[in-house]
Each structure stands twice: as C-alpha cells, then as structure tokens.
Amino acid sequence: MDILPSIKTQLKHSWFPFFGRFGTLTPVQIATIPHLLAGKNTIVSSPSASGKTEAIMAPLIEKVIGEKELSLLYIAPTRALVNDLFYRLKEILMACGLKSTARTGDRPNIPIVLPNILFTTPESFDSLLCRYPKIWSNLKVVVLDEIHLIDNTYRGDQIRVLIKRLTAEYVKNLIFAALSATLARPKAVAERYFSPQAVIKVGMPRKxxxxxxxxxxxxxxxxxxxxxxxxxxxxxxxxxxxxxxxxxxxxxxxxxxxxxxxxxxxxxxxxxxxxxxxxxxxxxxxxxxxxxxxxxxxxxxxxxxxxxxxxxxxxxxxxxxxxxxxxxxxxxxxxxxxxxxxxxxxxxxxxQGLVEEIEYSPDPSVAVQQIFSLLYAHPGGVDEKRMMDILSPVCLKETAKEIIAHLLEKEWLTIRHSGIFATEKLMNLGERGLIHSNIPNQGHFQVIELNTGKPMGEIFTEATEGNVFVLAGRCWQIVNVKKRRLYVKLISTYPKKIYFKKRPCRGAFTPYLPEHLRKTAPK
Missing domain, CATH: 3.40.50.300 (P-loop containing nucleotide triphosphate hydrolases)
Structure with missing residues (x-):
C-alpha cells in the first residue's frame, strides 16, 4: 500500500515548504512521519544525509501550527549546528507561518516577541530555564538533535536533568523526538531522556x-x-x-x-x-x-x-x-x-554498521552544576524532597545528600527551615553566567609518555584522566593532566573495541564534589 498520498494529505501546512521541490520522501521520512503525526515520542537513527531533520520537523510543525507562543524547542550540541539549522530552516518555517530564532552564546537575549520555535544548545537552554521561567507554559515539542554526540557525557546528563526540571515545573505532555547517526541501541539511548513509543532505525551501512x-x-x-x-x-x-x-x-x-x-x-x-x-x-x-x-x-x-x-x-x-x-x-x-x-x-x-558501545555511567558533577542552576533560578529556595526528585536522573538520594552536605560545608548553599538556598557567593557566580556550562578544560595538549617523558605528539581533546584515545595508531590512556600537558600510558599497540567501552564523562564541576566522589567519578 502506498502511504505517500496519506502522508501528503496529513502534512497540510508543511508538505510544500519541506518536500515540494522533491515531490517524494526518503525511506526514513516514510518510516518516521506517521509516528510523529500520531504524537508518539520517537527516536530516529539513520545514516547522514538521509533526510532525518525533515522527517521530524514536517510532522511536528503540524502540531504547533496556529500557536502564538513558544511551542517547539530544538536542542543541538554545537553553536555552529544551531545557527546552521536556524538559517537553513528559517524561510521554510516562515512559509508555514511560524517564527523562529536561535539562542546561543552569540545571541544573549530572548526577543520581546517570543518565537514559535527556538533553536539552542544545552548550556543556553539551562540559562533560559533560569532566566525566563514564564516562556515555557505553551511548549508542545522538544527535539534533541545529534543525540549520539552528547549521550553518556556530562552534557547529555545535563539535558536529562533539564528535561526533568522542565516537565516538573513548567509543562506536561510534551512530544519528544531525538535524532542520531547510527546507534547500536537507540531505544536504550532514548530512554535516558524520555519514554520512546517509536524507534526508527533505517538504512544499511554504506560501504x-x-x-x-x-x-x-x-x-x-x-x-x-x-x-x-x-x-x-x-x-x-x-x-x-x-x-x-x-x-x-x-x-x-x-x-x-x-x-x-x-x-x-x-x-x-x-x-x-x-x-x-x-x-x-x-x-x-x-x-x-x-x-x-x-x-x-x-x-x-x-x-x-x-x-x-x-x-x-x-x-x-x-x-x-x-x-x-x-x-x-x-x-x-x-x-x-x-x-x-x-x-x-x-x-x-x-x-559492519558498528560504533563503540559505551557503558552508560552518570556523571555526578552534573548534580553540582544542576544544584547551582536550580537554586539560582529559585532565589526563594528549594525544598529537599523536590531537589532529590530533580537530581534523580543522575544520582541516588544518598549521593545527592552527600553532595549537598559538602556544598553546605564549602558555603555554596545554606539551609533554613523552608529549604535549601543559594548563598551570595553562588548567586554572584550565576549573575556572571558561570553556572550553566559543565564543559571541562578543552583544547590542544602536548602528549607525553609517563614512564619515559618522551613527547608523543599533540591532540585536541578534553583533559580528563582515564580518557582513552588513538595517537600514532596506538591506544593511550591519560594518567595525569598538568596545564597543557597530558601524561599518558600505552595500553595497546593496536586499537580494539574493548578500549572504547568506557567514556570519561567528568564535567567541569567535578572539583566541587566530595573527595571520594571525585575519585570514583566514571573513567
């Protein structure tokens, strides 16, 4: 049965702006669109250039046509991708009668007249959630793009908690869509962010x-x-x-x-x-x-x-x-x-269509970052039970209590009878915009073999102890970081899948953790 005519009929407002110049749909679009039209939470995993963006945006546009306020939140991992999506889709969305804007570090303010669609990064979403609490009440849809790039990292965990805050404090009954390149287990990835009702995996690996x-x-x-x-x-x-x-x-x-x-x-x-x-x-x-x-x-x-x-x-x-x-x-x-x-x-x-299957391990530094963000957003304080619920995606209640006790000792927080409050020191940090990003020290580092002191080359990476990377065709593990030098040990003269099983996902707020949690942070 040819379902194309049915899809075309249902995409009443978005068919021509999105697909008019093509006249047909790709396999991933045919597989995806009916699920999103039905309002199902969906993850789409397929190779690059398969039409994933249009596959999710066209049906989701039908869900927000006629809305006057912010209705669709689109989160992408980099500023460049956010800006590219905005400029690429801006005119298409205008043809559908919708206004859009991009919010990254390059665009520090929200327009007075709210857009219907907002493109942003995880860190800017964090900032917006703190600074503009009234813009979310009409939100209908959340899109997570290139989810494979941030899942199982401090940034993916940050999004998990931000979604928890969004749905607990501001809006219910959201439709979620996630986009990814080829994933080994797309359903397991999606479940970390929402309850997937449809898993679309289309496309054989290209030779x-x-x-x-x-x-x-x-x-x-x-x-x-x-x-x-x-x-x-x-x-x-x-x-x-x-x-x-x-x-x-x-x-x-x-x-x-x-x-x-x-x-x-x-x-x-x-x-x-x-x-x-x-x-x-x-x-x-x-x-x-x-x-x-x-x-x-x-x-x-x-x-x-x-x-x-x-x-x-x-x-x-x-x-x-x-x-x-x-x-x-x-x-x-x-x-x-x-x-x-x-x-x-x-x-x-x-x-073979395989990528490294990385064991998931939440990053406790995200708990610190989100405690700071949550308290900055609520100067009137947050009660402990609510705090524990918000942090549940990334740590157990006992761990959260340990972290809070440590932050109290370091005078970042204070407790009164009505709940947990930010100190002036923390609020000042928030005013300077320094609490929304958990991205650690990143840049170019000289690689030095620990045992011999021999320089091995230079790489661009995140300076995280325990990180495994390939340099000169061999597998190295970071043992120590000193300024712009990585001291490493050789773990294999030949790269194997087993060496990419674990991803170090310690964010920039790791030093704020109790000492034993800093030492046991995932490696």
Whole structure:
C-alpha cells in the first residue's frame, strides 16, 4: 500500500515548504512521519544525509501550527549546528507561518516577541530555564538533535536533568523526538531522556572504500585520476591544519584551498562555510569543527590526515562526503604501519554498521552544576524532597545528600527551615553566567609518555584522566593532566573495541564534589 498520498494529505501546512521541490520522501521520512503525526515520542537513527531533520520537523510543525507562543524547542550540541539549522530552516518555517530564532552564546537575549520555535544548545537552554521561567507554559515539542554526540557525557546528563526540571515545573505532555547517526541501541539511548513509543532505525551501512597513502603529491595525483574535484580533509590539530594548508597550496591552486578551525574568528569560519556551499571544486582542511552536520555542501571524497581518536569520530568525518553516493570514498593518510592498521580497523567497524558501545555511567558533577542552576533560578529556595526528585536522573538520594552536605560545608548553599538556598557567593557566580556550562578544560595538549617523558605528539581533546584515545595508531590512556600537558600510558599497540567501552564523562564541576566522589567519578 502506498502511504505517500496519506502522508501528503496529513502534512497540510508543511508538505510544500519541506518536500515540494522533491515531490517524494526518503525511506526514513516514510518510516518516521506517521509516528510523529500520531504524537508518539520517537527516536530516529539513520545514516547522514538521509533526510532525518525533515522527517521530524514536517510532522511536528503540524502540531504547533496556529500557536502564538513558544511551542517547539530544538536542542543541538554545537553553536555552529544551531545557527546552521536556524538559517537553513528559517524561510521554510516562515512559509508555514511560524517564527523562529536561535539562542546561543552569540545571541544573549530572548526577543520581546517570543518565537514559535527556538533553536539552542544545552548550556543556553539551562540559562533560559533560569532566566525566563514564564516562556515555557505553551511548549508542545522538544527535539534533541545529534543525540549520539552528547549521550553518556556530562552534557547529555545535563539535558536529562533539564528535561526533568522542565516537565516538573513548567509543562506536561510534551512530544519528544531525538535524532542520531547510527546507534547500536537507540531505544536504550532514548530512554535516558524520555519514554520512546517509536524507534526508527533505517538504512544499511554504506560501504567505505579506503585508500591508504602517505605522500601528498601521490594523493593529489590520485584525486585528479579519480576526477574528485571537491574534497574535505580532516586533521586532529590546528597545527596540522595550518601546516597542511601551506603544503597543499604548493601543489594545488592556492585560491582553491580553504582552512577551518576553532581559533579562526566566527566571521572567517562562516565565510569559509559559505564558499564551500558555493564551490564545485577545491580542498578544505579542517579540524573537528566541521564534523557535525552544518551545511557545507557535498564532497567527492574525504581525506583523513592520520586516524582520528575514536571509531565514532572516523564515521562522523567520512559522513561529511559522498552524501549522495552509494559508497564512501576515503583516503587515509598514515604515518606508520600502526596507523594503517588503525584505519583498517575503523573501516571494518564502519562497514559492519558498528560504533563503540559505551557503558552508560552518570556523571555526578552534573548534580553540582544542576544544584547551582536550580537554586539560582529559585532565589526563594528549594525544598529537599523536590531537589532529590530533580537530581534523580543522575544520582541516588544518598549521593545527592552527600553532595549537598559538602556544598553546605564549602558555603555554596545554606539551609533554613523552608529549604535549601543559594548563598551570595553562588548567586554572584550565576549573575556572571558561570553556572550553566559543565564543559571541562578543552583544547590542544602536548602528549607525553609517563614512564619515559618522551613527547608523543599533540591532540585536541578534553583533559580528563582515564580518557582513552588513538595517537600514532596506538591506544593511550591519560594518567595525569598538568596545564597543557597530558601524561599518558600505552595500553595497546593496536586499537580494539574493548578500549572504547568506557567514556570519561567528568564535567567541569567535578572539583566541587566530595573527595571520594571525585575519585570514583566514571573513567
């Protein structure tokens, strides 16, 4: 039975703005739309460029048509993705009669006239929940995009508690939708945030054609032989991006080489992204800043300059190219035999549709951050029972009491007969906007082998003890962090799935925990 006519009829307001230029639907859209039209909480797991965003937004728009206030909250993990979604969907939403806005660190204020749809990050959502308590009463829908990037981290746990606060304090009966790249267990992931009534897993893994090389002249010749005109190259550090830009500019037309990394100004990055959307040929060299799905057009192939630190990062990067092709075309630049083996290992996992299955472990630092956020939002105090209920997604009642007692001792909190209150010290922290982000020390670090003191290279990562990453094709674990140096130990000369079973998810508020909880925080 052809259900397309039925779907088209039900998408009364959104069909033409979203699908009019296509005239048909992708498999993930056909599978997803009926569930959301029926108001079911849904998680959608499918490969990149499969039409997931339209699959959830079109039917959800039908749920908020005619609403005068904020009705749909769309949470994405990065500022770049939030802004990209906003600009990409703004006119489509206007055609549906809906106003939208984006709220990130780049846009500090909510408009006087509320939008119907708000795009934001987890940290900005936290800030909004504290500072604008009256805007949520008409909310109907919450969307969690790229959930695989933040699940089982301090940011995912923060969203879990924020959703608990939202539904406990402001609004009931929400429809939830989550979007993800390929997940091993999408239902289990969704259950951490809402009660999923529909689990959509569509799309077979696309084959990865891997070409291993270690010479840039050879790579450029190969690109020309294959007639691959537009290519994205991923590096693991800004230093590599800058160095590679100079090297490639000597053997490829310099005016057709672009670079993109986090140290560039926002204006320069956005100009690069605009040129990539418009170009039909050229090479872009980037760090992880272009891993997440902002619109930069399609590429004929992806080049990975040395293996990324995890299998999931490998799949995220190659997914930026060949979006309309059957196979992924990937060139792996290796520095030694271990890196060759690492590329082959990552490719094998990708061809099987596998990513590292990470054991879930809540991060207790989120309890501290959310206690601060909750009390800042409620200067009149919060009773203990309510506090325990709010924190239940990330810690047991006994643990929450320990944390509160420790924060009392450190004079962040005070207790009166009517409940728990923030001290002036905590309120001042909130006024400065320093309580909404739990993102820890992040940046470029020199990697040093602990036993020998030998420098092993440089990586961009979160400086968390216990973290496992790949460098030079081998698996390392962080033992100690001192300023911009990571002291590591070698745990394997060959990457295996077992080494990616646990994710260190200690957020920036870990030092505020009681000592024994700091030591037992997940590694």
């Amino acid at each position: 990865v054609n891997l070409y291993l090389m270690n010479n840039w002249k050879e790579i450029i010749q190969f690109l020309r032989k294959k007639r691959w005109h537009k290519v994205i190259t991923f590096c693991n550090t800004r230093k590599d991006v800058e160095r590679l830009y100079l090297e490639i500019s000597k053997i490829w037309p310099k005016e057709r080489v672009l670079l993109h990394h986090g140290s560039l100004s926002k204006g320069v990055r956005e100009e690069t992204e605009k040129m990539l959307r418009e170009w039909s040929w050229g090479i872009c060299i980037s760090t992880m800043t272009l891993e997440v799905g902002i619109d930069i057009g399609d590429f004929d192939a992806a080049i990975l300059y040395h293996p990324p630190t995890t299998p999931s990062s490998f799949q995220q990067r190659i997914g930026r190219a060949c979006r309309e092709d059957e196979d992924f075309e990937v060139i792996g630049y290796y520095g030694n035999d271990a890196e060759k083996e690492c590329f082959e290992f990552y490719t094998e996992l990708s061809n």
